Amino acid sequence: MTTRTARTSRCLDADPYYLSLIPSIVLPLHLLSGWSATDRAAYQQALGLIRNGRAQAARAPLEALEAALAGIDRGLCAATLAMIDSVAGHDDRVGAGLARSLAAAPDCGEYHHFAGSLAVRTREIAAAIGHFEDAVRLDPGLGPAWAALALLHGLSGDWAQAEEPARLALAAGCELGPSLIDYCLMFALHYQGKPVTGPFLLPGAGGVSEPALARLLARLPAVDFGGSPPWANDAEPTVFVCCDSVYLAQHAVPLALSLAACGAAGRLHIHVINPEPGDAARLDALSVRLIDIPLTRSFETVEMACFGAPAVYYSCARFCRFYQFIKASGRPALMVDADVLFRQPPGKAIVGADFDIALLDNPGGPPWERFIAGAVYCAATPAALAFLTRVGFFIGQNLIARKGRWFMDQIALTLAFEAAGPDLRVRSWSSARMFDLTHGPDSILWTVTRFKSDDDPYNRYKRALLSTAPD
DSSP, X not given: OOOSOOOOOOHHHHOHHHHHTSOOOOOOGGGGGGSOXXXXXXXXXXXXXXXXXXXGGGHHHHHHHHHHXXXXXXXXXXXXXXXXHHHHTOHHHHHHHHHHHXXXXXXXXXXXXXXXXXXXXXXXXXXXXXXXXXXXXXXXXXXXXXXXXXXXXXXXXOHHHHHHHHHHHHHTTOOOTTTHHHHXXXXXXXXXXXXXXXXXXXXXXXXXXXXXXXXXXXXXXXXXXXSOOOOTTOSSOEEEEEEEHHXXXXXXXXXXXXXXHTTOOSOEEEEXXXXXXXXXXXXXXXXXXOTTSOEEEEEEOOOGGGXXXXXXXXXXXHHHHHHHHHHXXXXXXXXXXXXXXXXXXXXXXXXXXXXXXXXXEOTTSOGGGSEEEEEEEEOOOHHXXXXXXXXXXXXXXXXXXXXXXXXXXXXXHHHHHHHOOTTOOEEEEEHHHHEESSOOXXXXXXXXXXXXXXXXXXXXHHHHHHTTOOO
């Protein structure tokens, strides 16, 4: 079972994605403005070698410039040499170059920011924080250093320390990735028990009533889940998939075929947002192909101008539809991303279903990735529906207010989980087996990776499935 105690994050030890967001290993080239024409040309020629993949050839001219120059100018050459060593993986030499750079210009905040960025690359987080703190002490207007401090403290779980840097980074106009500095500030306040001001409208304290959610959902496009076959006596949970017309053809069809290929015995419901002509016929043909898997469908037509970015609407509104679907069917259901492929029947993930909700647990991640939204199970119990009511209310009100943003669905899961009472029984799924990026043979689901190739196991399996698909 998932616990509600851990608030620290360990993703700095595990996920290079977040380290890549630390802004930025950028040399302060405006410092060249005081150089002689000859020295400036020599330095820029060395940079040209670095950009063309000949970094080691740039070392000798940079060392000569460092020996010839003094003060802040010498520091820039030493910092550039440290960058060359960092990119080449010579971590043992990076520190010496940075030490020379800082000794040449100890009061230059930009060099401390540069040193912090290189320390992040070598996972020396404490040293990086020290350098960024020196950078903002020397240059309080250095927004990227404030942003780096906010992200490092937040991702380390030090939310009290993240608050002020996040405020100052936002005041300087600095954001990282999908509004991560905004999220750092939001959770810094949330975890300190302070009034939360942030990118989202938040539900008030206490539970969210079903009538309140119903009034909110009435302001979204209408959906009819009626007219479906009887729901009772399914051997496995209904698989619920939400997609647009493009994803229906590219992903939902092979997903459906993968259910049949792995011997699933439940049913599949596909909800299509903004369907195109021909989608109903495509689903009819797919239903004929899925001999042992009843296929039901629903549609909605939405004017995206009313709700913001389409990709955010697709990824988040599905939680509202998932709640409505379970209310209409009265059956447990498993919602999955449209681009997953089943390798084993979904019932194997629900063995011993003495729980209300099952979530993809990521305990080392920050709150916006505390739970991965790619697979969520709901047992249709009162406690599970209360959980989904809170999730749907958070998402729905922000979509209507045009405040939808990336990770909003996962933030909704985190906030609902933390607000839930002790009666909610939550099962943790291991991402490694349930939602597998590495495509192991014992996984329930395979999902696409950031670094996909045409010949990886996921795409080979997908092509094999599509070769049996109806026209």
